[in-house]
Amino acid sequence: MSNITLQFGQCGNQVGQALYNCIYEDIKSKTDSCISNKRLNNEYVKESQNLWFNVKQSGLEARSLLIDTELKVTHQAINKPYKFKNVISGSYGGSANNWAFGYTSRSLLVARDVMERLRHEIEKCDFITCLLNILSSSGGTGSGVGSRIIELIREEYPSKFITNVIVLPFQKGDIVTQNYNTILTLSKLYDVTDNTILFENDKIFEITRKLTIDREARLSDLNQVIAQQLASIAQPLIDVPFSQMVSQVATHPSYNFIQIRSAPHLNMAHLNYEMISNWTILTNQVFKSSKTDILMNPRLCKKIRYIGNVVVTRGNMSGNEIDLKRFKEKSMYVSWVPETERVVHYGQQRGMLNYQRFISLLTNSNSICNSLDCIVEDAWNLFTHGAYLHHYKKYGVDDEYFLEAFQKMENIINDYKNIEKIAEAIPSKSIFDIRSTISKYQCMAQRSMAETCSATASSTSEAPIDMWIELMKQILTKDNHNIISRMLKYIALFDYRTEKQINLEDCYMVLSDLTKGDPSKQLEGKTAQFFHECLTKLARSVKEDNHSKKEVFLDSLEPANLSTTRTYRSKVDRNGILSDTNLNPCKVPANLLIDRK
Amino acid sequence: MSQLTLFEDIKKCEVKARAILVDMETSVILRYKTGSLQDLFDDTCIITHYPGSGNNWAEGHCHYGPMFENTILTSIKKAVEKCDSLHGFLLMFSTGGGTGSGLGTYILKLLEDNYPNIDRFVICVYPTGTEDVITCPYNMALATKELIKHASCVVPVENRALLDIVNRQANNKHSIDTMNFIAKCKPFQDMNSIIVNLLLNLTSGSRFSGSLNVDLNEISTNMVPFPNLQFLAAGLSPLTVSSDLVKSNKQIREEIFLQTLQKNNQLLKINVTGPKSIILGTTLIGRGDFNISDMRTYIQRLQKKTCFTSWSARAMKIGLCDVPPIGHHAAMLSLFNTTSMSTLLKNVNSQLMRLYNRKAHTHHYLQVPGFEDYFFEECSEIITNSIQSYRDIEELKPFGMPRLTPVGSDISL
Structure with missing residues (x-):
């Protein structure tokens, strides 16, 4: 089983490299604390290597494509203990923080090369579990070029499992057009890909600030936290591939946004002095952090509603040590999720990195509403004042294009907001019943339309x-x-x-x-x-x-x-x-x- | 006048500048042929003529412009063909004289016609308050009109502001070293070197690596919310030649940040953080020791301190470049798109009207073939329009349009 990562733009490449560093360190980590069983460890290492790397005699080659429109970040990928062989970048001078520029113009420069290299990379694998796209939604290259290329990949490989890892910008951001770029990216990719793992910069920054008390947080620290969280769910587990696990939390086609919560996050330098916490404490930490968002904006959602949760534990666990009772409470879940699907637990006896115990939670819930709503709010404010639109219009993204993206985002937010109501819309009948009813109503609607609008063309829409x-x-x-x-x-x-x-x-x-x-x-x-x-x-x-x-x-x-x-x-x-x-x-x-x- | 500051290729230290030097007289450019930079420029990129434009915009724009159009275009084409990917054009001229303002803006228009999707950055000097040429108000106004129409970003620099900075430095009695250093300096060179520093900081993202990269074309995307409001006010810090500090700590970095906002460090005589200035766009480029946490605190402070429109408050562009300027550990460049830019435009317009109402010196312009009488009025009108758009934004009351209501899935409009 193998994963192939595609890294887009400055942020994507930085996070991607951090991810591979993290995995490499994890493979090489030899401290006794996290390895209890030698045979188990060997299996794990072998599987993990095969998952992320091409194992050759000369060394490891990352199964990864680095895509950027400038050279600076991809250049940093050279001096590593493993090799990045597929660097697709040129000094094209970036995408000017403009989604439209990246989508319509810059993507043409790299598209053919990317598809060719991707094919090569896919042919090297026995079996692909997942294509993992790492990008930020705020810049131009990641969001614009990324959106276009991912669309192309979907056309070429209609049945491959594609997951996006999208980093959402700071609310008080570092790019003026970030909210435009974000809504355009999210609305474009929501239907194209299977599901999307969202990281919010603000939240990652909070975690990082606690880690770096002795100095100020840098961007590389943020990347490392994201990499750790990703690795904790994507590293091999016994008998369950990554793609299956991810689709377990995204069961409904309208709810594709997944978040990751994890514990503990400790400063590596202080690791030896930290108290070793047991599973119960860690579970509680994760549980709390998954609920915090809801309180921030009660206008949107009053109570947390999960669609699905997957708990992954890494580290020694004897018997039934972990208690997921808190996660099983019925009132926290949407009523249409069957009881057995609500929370699933996967364990791996080997620890991760230098952590003896590491727990992570893949969650799909209405807590994402808040940050999405803020992004749409800000973008709408810019849009109604007409600011910055001329840059996009230059590359063919006009008002209507934007309006469609806004509409799509409003729909997504609304779906999450009214998560309970979807249940009412789901009939308790078999698929055949539903189909026949739909066709029946369609016929009726068409007939009545034809009668009333005999002067005009008949239209199926009401x-x-x-x-x-x-x-x-x-x-x-x-x-x-x-x-x-x-x-x-x-x-x-x-x-x-x-x-x-x-x-x-x-x-x-x-x-x-x-x-x-x-x-x-x-x-x-x-x-x-x-x-x-x-x-x-x-x-x-x-x-x-x-x-x-x-x-x-x-x-x-x-x-x-x-x-x-x-x-x-x-x-x-x-x-x-x-x-x-x-x-x-x-x-x-x-x-x-x-x-x- | 010069084009992108980067150099062609490095072959055993053989470097050629990607620059085109245009002047309608020879004396200034001759210096390049003999000075220490003589190897940087070859003859294909130098365009000269005799006897100059006579401080007359019309002469430069309407006479020399069409005359040299082909020569200039071929040299631009030659330079462009050597580029892998053309990033932008950087034009530098003064708006007071004849060649710079007239021919410079003509070339600006040429570039727009021939390379419509490439950004055109203009760094221009406004001699307001220190005019040494009598026809300066005309030249300034006519050039400003062309800038508003054709440039994608303009960073105006005022001579008075530069002079003040230089004078302040000359009186700086911080330490004996700096005093000795200052004694050796020539004032004009220093004024130019301030602009050079601005350019170095502006292009730092394209030249060095950094954790938050800012390329030139990103600046125009982030700073120009509406097509006609493209004038940016720049602030620099530190302005001293070199700092005697060993290493920068948090306080010093903060000091640098605050200085860039101050009136004294602006390259224009406007007050960016003043009560009347409403900010439409901000870019902060930190070089050297700055990190993301610093920048986040600065954003918060800036947002408390200054006025924004309802949509621009959260919109800020941040750049981080790892390499500081030589002699420093940290430096910062701030760019603002602010409504107080209208003071500069008002100034230009009022000076124009003062002369034009009496029709003084107009015959110099009118006798140039191709220059029409209505040019002056058109130019005044365009500048007033621009001032008006700034005022509109100042007076705009926040209005909330209701957001779209979600509809049943898959409704396409």
Whole structure:
């Protein structure tokens, strides 16, 4: 069994190298304290070597690809007791902290080389358990190039198990565009890969600060903690491959974010003077640390809800020494997780590094909500002010691209927030029942749609906006249909927000009149303001497209006309409008204008 | 004027500068041909002419610009072809004279047309308050207009600020060593060396390794939130030639950090941390002994101390470079994108209007073919627009747009 790691960008490469250092040290560690049984140790070492390295006569070669767009970090990989053979980097000058630049442009430079080397590396292995991508979501290379390459790998190897290790940035960060980059990366990779292990810099920093009391924490210390936590779950266990263990905690396709908690973290220099703690103390430490986040932001989630936990212990354990009673409490788990799957324990008699006992917890719970919410909040704040967007637009990532990413993130957060409610949505029937019901409803929906929108194209979606877009596409000439549908998209975004003061129906009405070039209706207060906002936004984006015809068209939509002129039609009854071809030139079907509450 | 500070290749100490020197007179560039740096530059990268632009922007921009367009482009192309990956262009000129401001900004435009995706960094000197040329206000304003339109990042430096720094150093009676050293120095060389230090610190991330690397192109991504607000204020610390300290401890590092924020260490006469300045973007590049914990405490202090917009408070760029400048153990460079930059622009605009209202000296410009009368008004308008955008940001009240509400899975817009 083998794991192949792909390290992207500055952070990814630093963490990756720290991980390999950690594993190498673990293999070589010979202190009596952690090795009780010689035969066991030999087996472990052999397995671990095979898992991470290509064992050759000349020495060990890491099963790893180092990918970067500049040379400085990958250069540090040279003087090691083992070899990094696949360094794919050039002095391309970085990715400018810009996800779009990395994704669309920089990734082209390395893509072919990476795929070729990866194939070579895969061919060297007997059996691959997992492809491990290590990257940070804040920079440009890791996030942008990483996202693109991982997508390519997924296309090439559709059935391989791919896990990401993503380092989330500090909340008060070191890169201005980090939150943009993070949401773009996470939303891109969430569906592409099997699951994602998230490390939060803030939390790792807390651990590191306790380790380095005598001096100030450096970035390398942070990397080491991450490496230790990763190694503690990825080093060989008896009879259970890494991939199986990870998928045990991510049982539902909507919940793919995994966190790691572990204990103890001690300063290596002080190890001899530390009290040796027993399993109970360590278990309690881990248990507490897995629950702390929830208290930080009660607005999001009030109580911890786990989807799954895996406890890994490394070190001598006789009989049933470990007590997982605290983890087994039913109220902490989502109701749909079966009792046997809630918490699983794997033990390895050999210790790790110089620790006699080391316990780590793989957990999937709603505690991730808090940090994700902060990231989206900050990014949304930047986005609504329009800041830094021009850098992304230069490489083809426009407002709509961002909006999709935001929507995806909101959905993910919402899923975690309402973790309990998902249970209600899961029917207690067999898969065949569900399938037949779905197809039945689909048929019904399609039929009713075809009836009501006989004038327009039939659409399977029930959202009125989709029908509007379809309608507008049909009515308008090829040159400008884009505009109205885009306008509708902006309105649709508000549609999904439950703002009561805005009368979207009126907006649609005005729009339909506008296509005729004759604004008829006066909009009220907030609705008008919102409508203007949409128009100006649209105008701005159209201006950037630099399409003269569109501009002319937009000029005819001068917003001034909308608020000042006639109000006479506002009280005409709706059916009147619908039937009058003058007032309803687009033949808007009634169901689109009827109150949807 | 010179392009990227890095050098071509090192073959047995044979180094050539990746630089193009342009001047419309010969005297300054001749020094390179004889001085200690003579091997660095060859003739292909030197473009000279006689008799100079006569302190006239129009002469440089509208006359010499088209005239030398091909020559300049070929030398740029030659230099670019030798690069593995082009990172950015670094332009240096003064905005007061004729060649620098006129031809310099013309080349800036050429670069934008020919290499649209490569960043263009401009380090330019503003002679505000110490003008030695009568047409300086015109040149300054016209150059500023071009900078606003075509540069991706501008780091303006004011002569008064540099002079103050040099004077302060001359009066520095810290120790006999420094006094002796100062006695030997020439003031102009020192002013230039301050700008050189700025450049060295700015490019440190591209030249040396560090745990948080900052490349040049990252700076423009992080510091320019809106396309037209690309003027950055720079602060340096330490400004002394060498420090007599053996090793830097926490207090000294903190001192260095605080100094970079001070008015006295800014290369512009503006108060970055003052009550009226609202900061849009910050970059702190620490060199030498700085580490991540230091930087995190500094961020917190900075956030308490200064005003930000609602979205820029958390946005900060941090760089760590392992190698300190020669003679020091630690150094820091701070870059700010702040609304108080409008004072510089206002100054430029008011000086322009003072002359232009009386139509003084305009005939020198108008007689150059290609220069139109409306250039002055257009230029004033663009600068006022820029000032207005700064003011808009100052007066912007925080507004919260509600976030997107989650929808059922897989709704694509």
